[in-house]
Amino acid sequence: MIEAIQKFLVKMQQQEHVYPLIHQAEVQVNLRCEHQVVQLVIKNGAVFILQNPSAQQSIYEISGNEAAMKQLIEGTTRLRLLEQKREIKVDTSLRIALLLESLFFLTKAQEDLAKII
Template sequence: MNDLTEKFLRKFIVQGHILSLIKHADIKVKFYCEQDFAVIQIKNGQMSLLNDPETICSEVKGDSHAIQKLFEGTETLRTLEKKGQLTISAPLRTTLLLESIFFLTKAHENLSKVI
């Protein structure tokens, strides 16, 4: 789980066009994947991986296949939720922000392949 999360964070960090989305965000999200988990904090215009699972505001739970689709950007957060592959415990605003971040990170990768 940490490998997948770290890979996503590396992709996200190099994409300056998405950073404006998180400029004023202050959220922590715990992603559960079967017995494993990862905590991402978005604060002060930066995204990082945390080791402290105790101070969580939002959660996303799913099997490894669904979490992988989300982090790779092949399926959107709310689509996975509608299909019953993920459960989200977060305010709508947080859910939409996360969906935008995952989608735009993948969208930029696809655009670079076209160019």
């Protein structure tokens, strides 16, 4: 899962069209996959991960198996669809869930468009 998140972070830095979504957001969400927890932080227009997620508490969490979490992070399947299929559990507000879904999906969608052109 960590590799998928690192790829996502690299793609985020290359795609300015998603920055209006995060320029004023301040969110910390734990991404839990089996025994691995990574804290994704959105703050001051930046997205990064914390190496020691236990150091800072997060009230939001998304958890699921490795395949479902990878689909989410890579933007191949939308967060709410994975939740409806009960492949992931989402413990966030709807606003935060929609923000994360948009970030993951738009980052992937832009990559697909570049392949077409």
